[in-house]
Amino acid sequence: MDNHQYLDEDEILFRPIYKTGKGFYALACALAAIVLFGLIMYIRQFVFGLGETGMNEPVSWGFYIISFVFFIGISHAGTLISAILRLSKAEWRRPITRMAEVITGIVLIIGGLHPIIDLGRPDRILHLVERGRLQSPLLWDFTSVSAYFTASSIYLYIPLIPDIALLRDRGGRFHKLYKILAWGYDGSEKQKHALERAINILMVMVIPIAVSVHTIISWIFGMTLQPGWHSTIFGPYFVVGAIYSGIAALIIVMIAFRKAYHLENYLKEIHFKYLGTLLMVMSLLWFYFTFAEYLTTFYGHEPPEMRVFDYKFVGSYAPWFWLMVVCNFIIPVVFLSNKKLKTMGGILTTSIAVVIGMWLERLIIIVPSLANPRLPYPTGIYVPSLTEISLLAAAIAAFILGFMGFSKLFPLISVWEIKEGRKESVKEVTERLNEYLPTSKHVKVIEEA
C-alpha cells in the first residue's frame, strides 16, 4: 500500500515507526548486551544463592529492594500525572500523556520483577498464591502492584486504540497486529463516545490505585519495628517521593525522544517549563516531609532511632545523605526558581539530579535502618556486589530498550488527541473561559480575539 496518500500534518509522529536509523540499532544492541549480562549474573545468583550479592546480616535487604521502591516510584510519572492532567483539563497535556503512560507500563514490569530477584527461593514464588497470608504487608504489595499494573496497562491501551486504528489504515508492516489491537475502531460517534467514557472512568479509578500502591510499598517498612522505618508519615512521604521522581524521569524521557525523533514542534519549551514548575512544587513538598520526619525523630531522641539518625547525618552515610539533599532540594530550588537558569538545560540537569537523589533517598531509607539494629550489635556494612550493580544497570537498560521498542510500534505522542486538540480545544477553552468570567464586556473581548 502506498503510504503517501495518508501523509498528514502529523506525519512526523509516525515516522519513527517506518524509518529506523543506524544509531537506533547500535544503541539497542548496546542496551541488549547490558540486559543480557544482567541476565547471566542473575542466573549465577539463582544457581549459587543470594550469597552472590553484597547482602549480609544485619543488612538483609539491599539494591534489589531499593530498585523495587525506586522503579515503582518512577511509575507514578505515568498514571498519576496523565490522569491528573486529564482530569484538570489541562490542554498542554496532549503531547505528554502517552509517554507518561508508557513509562508506567514498562517500569512496573521492571520494578515488579525486583522482589522476585530478591527472593532466596524464587522457585517457590507460587507459595504467595497457594498459601499467602493476607496479614503480611508483602502480600498487600503483591496484590496492589498487580492491580496497578492491570489498571495502568488498560489505561495505556484504551487511549491508544484510535492511534492503532490510524496505523491499521495506513497498512504496511505489522498491519495484522494493528488490526487485532484496534478492535474494529473506526472513529464513529458512538465508538468515540464509548472510548471517552472509558478513559474518564479509568482516569478517576487509576488515581486512588496509584496512591495506594506507593502507600502500601511504604508500609512494608512502616509496619515493622525497625528504628527509622516505624513511622506514620511513610505513606504520604513515599507517594510524594514517587510522584517527584516520576516527573523527573518523564522530563528526561521527553527531552531524549524529542531530540531523537525531532518532536520540537510538539514538545515545546512551554511544556517543560510547566513540568518544571510541577517538579519545583514536588521538591518543596519532599523537603517538607523529609524535614518533618527527621525533626520529630531528633526531638524524640530515642536511642535506637538516634543511632540510625546519627548514621545518616554524621556517620558513614552522611555523604550520601547530604548528596541526596543537594540533588533533591538545593539543585531543584536553585535551577527552577531562577528564570535565567530555568532553561531546557537547567530543567534537564535538575531532572537527572532528582532521579539520582530519589534513588539515594531509597538507599538512605533502607540500608541505615537495617545496618543499625536495636540491640547493640556492631553496625552492619553493605557493599553491593557486581551482581547487584549489573542488575541495576540491566534494569535501566531494559527500561530504555522497552521505551525504544514501544516507539517502533506505536506513536509516542497521541496523534488523535493532538488532532482533536487542534480541532476542538480552542472552541472548548473559549466556552469554558466564558463560563468562569463575569458576563458582559469580557465575553465580547474573547470572541473577538
Next chain:
Amino acid sequence: MPRYGMVIDLNKCNNCEACVTACKLENNVQIVSKENAEMGRAMFWIKMLIKNYSGNYPDIRSESLPVSCMQCDEPSCIKVCPVRATYKRDDGIVAQIYPQCIGCRYCMANCPYTAKVFNWFKDEQPVENEKTYNPDVSVRPKGVVEKCTFCIHRLQKAKEQAKAEHRKIREEDYQPACAEVCPSHAIYFGDLDDPSSKVSKVMRDYRKFTLQEELGTKPKVYYLSAMTE
C-alpha cells in the same frame, strides 16, 4: 499444654561460648567460609552480644550476654511472613517451616533481636564435619531463613520416649543443647506455666528482665541480671 521458656542467669554466665558451639553442632548450623564470615554472614542460632568492654589490654572484661531467638509470645516475625513459613506452636515455640520459606527475609528485617539467619549459599561443609552431623536435624537448603527452635527435635524425641514408657514427659527429658552444655549451669529451661518447674522457680527473682521489654513482643527467654560490686 506447656509453655516452654528459658532463663539465663548472667551472674553465672562467664561468656565461655560453650552454648554457641553446642548449638552449632546440635543443629547442623552451617559453618561459612572466612570471607563470608567477615562479610557478616556467620550463622549462629545463639550468639554472644557484647554490650561493653572495660579495662585496658590485656586486662579486658567484656560485658556480654548470650542471645538466641527470644521465642516471643507476640512475635513480630510471624506478623510479616507472607507464606506462614514461621508460626507459633501451641507450646509457645516459634517454629520455622523450611520447605515453605520463599526467602524474602522480611522476618529478618522485622526481628528486633536480629535473631534470624539466612542461608546465603548452599550448605557445603568439609568432609571432616560429616562425623559431627546430627541426623535428627535437617540441613537447610540455600535461600531460606532459619533460627533457634529450642531444639525442637529433642522435644519430639522426649515425647516419643515418654509415650513408649507410658509416663508423662519430665523436665530433664527435654533440655536444649545450650542448656545442657552450659558448664556454669547458667541456662535454665522448662515449662514456664508449671509452678514447680525449675525455670519458674528461678524466674521469681527480682533480677529478672527481658530484652527490649518496651516493644511488647513478650519474649520467653528471660535474663537474671548480673550483680555488680
